[in-house]
Amino acid sequence: MSRLSPLEQREGETVVRVPLTRGLTLTIGQTVLALVGVLVLLGLPFLAGLVGLSWGRLFRGLLFGLAAVGLNLLLRHTELVSFGHAAFFGGGAYAVAVLAAHLEVSEGLLLLLAAVIVGTLLAAFIGYFVAGYVDIYFALLTLAFNAVIFATVFRSGFFNYNDGLAVRVGGDNPTLFGLGWTDLGYDLVLYYTTIVLMLVMLLLMWRLIHSPFGRALDAIGQDRTRARFIGIPVERYVWYSFTISGLYGAFAGGVYALQRLHVQPEPTLYVFVSGEILFMAILGGFTTLVGPLIGGVLLVYLLEATRFTFNYYHAPIGIILLAIVFFMPNGIMGSLPDILAGLRRRLSDPGRLGEDLRSIQSMVRRSLTRATTTVRILVFGVK
Amino acid sequence: MLEARNLRKEFGELRATDDVSLKFGTTSGEMVFIVGPNGAGKTTLINLLTGLLEPDQGSVVVHEETGDGTTVEREITDVDPERRVNEGLVRSFQIVHVFEEMTVRENVRVAVLSRYDKLLNVRSRDDQHDEVEATVDDLLAQFRLEDSQHEVAETLPHGDRKLLDVAMSFGLDPEYLLLDEPTSGVATREKEYVIETIVEASEARGVTTVTIEHDMDLVKSYADRLVVLVEGRVFREGDPTLLDTDDELRRVLLGVTE
Numbered sequence: 099m100s101r102l103s104p105l106e107q108r109e110g111e112t113v114v115r116v117p118l119t120r121g122l123t124l125t126i127g128q129t130v131l132a133l134v135g136v137l138v139l140l141g142l143p144f145l146a147g148l149v150g151l152s153w154g155r156l157f158r159g160l161l162f163g164l165a166a167v168g169l170n171l172l173l174r175h176t177e178l179v180s181f182g183h184a185a186f187f188g189g190g191a192y193a194v195a196v197l198a199a200h201l202e203v204s205e206g207l208l209l210l211l212a213a214v215i216v217g218t219l220l221a222a223f224i225g226y227f228v229a230g231y232v233d234i235y236f237a238l239l240t241l242a243f244n245a246v247i248f249a250t251v252f253r254s255g256f257f258n259y260n261d262g263l264a265v266r267v268g269g270d271n272p273t274l275f276g277l278g279w280t281d282l283g284y285d286l287v288l289y290y291t292t293i294v295l296m297l298v299m300l301l302l303m304w305r306l307i308h309s310p311f312g313r314a315l316d317a318i319g320q321d322r323t324r325a326r327f328i329g330i331p332v333e334r335y336v337w338y339s340f341t342i343s344g345l346y347g348a349f350a351g352g353v354y355a356l357q358r359l360h361v362q363p364e365p366t367l368y369v370f371v372s373g374e375i376l377f378m379a380i381l382g383g384f385t386t387l388v389g390p391l392i393g394g395v396l397l398v399y400l401l402e403a404t405r406f407t408f409n410y411y412h413a414p415i416g417i418i419l420l421a422i423v424f425f426m427p428n429g430i431m432g433s434l435p436d437i438l439a440g441l442r443r444r445l446s447d448p449g450r451l452g453e454d455l456r457s458i459q460s461m462v463r464r465s466l467t468r469a470t471t472t473v474r475i476l477v478f479g480v481k
Numbered sequence: 482m483l484e485a486r487n488l489r490k491e492f493g494e495l496r497a498t499d500d501v502s503l504k505f506g507t508t509s510g511e512m513v514f515i516v517g518p519n520g521a522g523k524t525t526l527i528n529l530l531t532g533l534l535e536p537d538q539g540s541v542v543v544h545e546e547t548g549d550g551t552t553v554e555r556e557i558t559d560v561d562p563e564r565r566v567n568e569g570l571v572r573s574f575q576i577v578h579v580f581e582e583m584t585v586r587e588n589v590r591v592a593v594l595s596r597y598d599k600l601l602n603v604r605s606r607d608d609q610h611d612e613v614e615a616t617v618d619d620l621l622a623q624f625r626l627e628d629s630q631h632e633v634a635e636t637l638p639h640g641d642r643k644l645l646d647v648a649m650s651f652g653l654d655p656e657y658l659l660l661d662e663p664t665s666g667v668a669t670r671e672k673e674y675v676i677e678t679i680v681e682a683s684e685a686r687g688v689t690t691v692t693i694e695h696d697m698d699l700v701k702s703y704a705d706r707l708v709v710l711v712e713g714r715v716f717r718e719g720d721p722t723l724l725d726t727d728d729e730l731r732r733v734l735l736g737v738t739e
Contacts, residue, residue, distance in 0.1 A: 305603065305604075306603055308606050308607060309602060309603040309604070309605060309606060309607060310594045310599050310600050310601070310602045310603075310605075310607045310610075311600060311601055311602060311603045312603075312607070313587070313590070313591050313594065313600075313607040314591065314594075314595075314600045316580065316582070316583065316591075317580050317583075317591050320580040320581055320582055320583065321578050321579070321580055321581070323574070323578060324574075324578035324579065324580065324649075326562050326563045327531070327533075327562055327563070327566065327571070327572055327578075328566065328591060328592045328595050328649060328652075328653055329563050329564075329566035329567060329595040329596070329600075329653060330563060330595060330600060331561075331563050331564075332563070335600075
């Protein structure tokens with residue numbers, strides 16, 4: 099980071115300009131957070147073990163999170179809710195598996211390239227049909243496409259039904275950069291290659307959403323009619339953004355296949371996975387760029403960690419979703435500024451804690467009164 | 482010049498636009514006002530001209546002057562609304578349509594980016610085009626929105642929202658500007674201010690405006706030409722003084738019986 103230019107003053111706020119990424123301006127706080135984020139990502143294979151977390155799970159969480167970053171281009175900017183993004187994640191994953199299992203392609207990067215191409219083409223295809231729709235119709239159409247693809251793969255011998263395909267050629271891991279690796283070496287090389295590409299993709303997404311094109315997508319999301327009448331070809335732009343957002347999912351799915359070395363329909367293509375990707379964006383904060391990534395890590399970790407501990411592992415996840423929607427509609431990253439500001443106020447003025455306590459008390463009292471009234475009406479038929 | 486030729490539009494039994502033929506911009510920078518009772522087909526006519534609706538019959542034609550003094554005519558009846566903007570055909574709506582979550586400046590900027598054909602640009606930030614920013618500054622000054630330029634559109638007072646809506650339209654560098662009740666919902670004392678601002682901006686740029694307006698005092702003060710629609714047909718067309726002299730028109734329009 100030696101190329102940081104001198105600090106600039108803008109609108110009373112200290113701003114750092116990073117020439118590497120023209121137009122990217124960050125406050126000092128954001129720069130620090132971004133640096134910490136990158137360092138954590140780079141150190142993850144070693145740090146995870148230290149705090150008792152599974153690195154592989156975190157890695158998969160990042161991949162689903164990246165798919166959610168892609169989905170968020172639609173959700174946040176064109177304000178379209180896609181329930182079918184697993185199609186591109188799974189599409190990418192299956193492109194890798196099919197090429198390895200049926201065509202014996204063994205170079206991981208080649209497989210990854212194929213995943214991106216196949217998944218993106220799939221997104222372009224589906225996007226072409228759904229771009230003219232909004233709201234519930236858009237959601238249902240994406241869901242329907244997803245369901246058709248899942249059913250096809252699930253029932254097809256070519257994709258080996260529910261058992262899926264192994265990403266191995268002759269029993270070996272794929273090569274990476276033309277070289278064979280030990281298991282650990284393979285995981286590390288794959289991880290670091292992915293992290294570098296992921297950071298580039300995040301930067302590109304950042305550039306995209308702050309570009310005139312990103313602004314046009316915002317315009318489409320906020321008022322479609324007006325967008326048309328200022329000359330924005332709405333459907334074409336929605337199609338572009340759908341395709342780009344599918345590309346992110348396809349890349350993530352491709353890496354997922356290389357990491358798991360086995361691709362099954364249910365964890366990659368099922369419509370529930372689409373719902374989970376959507377949930378990741380909301381959980382992490384769809385009003386931010388990296389929120390969905392964090393949402394992805396959290397959700398995948400929660401799902402995988404609770405899967406074997408008890409039967410109804412989806413229930414607590416559902417409760418978390420409810421809590422997020424009710425109490426933190428902007429998700430974790432989106433609510434961070436508010437939470438921090440609230441904490442800071444309480445640190446400087448502890449008297450507020452008393453107020454908090456009182457408001458909680460009155461909330462509980464109100465709900466109890468309501469509950470007793472309801473019971474009274476139900477049981478005795480009178481207030 | 483923008484021409485409606487025998488336009489007809491039916492909604493079920495209702496003939497909202499019935500064989501309407503009109504020319505706008507016969508003189509450069511002309512201000513045409515469309516008036517008429519509710520349900521006369523004023524908005525439908527604008528919708529047909531701008532492509533929000535397809536006519537059942539008739540056509541929309543633009544006449545362009547070529548370098549040597551002749552004009553060529555081009556039919557745009559089948560052209561998409563977003564492409565008509567490139568033909569210089571810009572409109573506003575009766576209800577304010579702005580991008581509510583963007584600031585005033587961002588709203589105008591999107592329109593200006595569209596005008597300079599920079600919307601597909603992904604290599605630079607949206608606010609780093611000097612030409613665009615200069616145009617945005619001009620527009621904000623002209624519509625007296627500089628002070629609120631960093632405010633979010635949805636928080637503006639209604640009059641300013643109307644002005645922002647029109648400022649965005651001017652950001653597209655229109656040749657023909659079709660305004661559907663630019664003063665609707667604006668307090669009486671501000672109406673004149675809104676119209677005055679629009680007139681100034683149009684005159685400065687030589688824009689032909691076609692405005693639907695209910696306030697006859699405004700029409701009399703500002704119209705170059707008047708078009709009266711009644712039940713989908715052109716009832717009168719001519720000088721705004723008709724509003725004072727034509728008794729039948731006064732009866733239809735104002736319910737005046739003398």
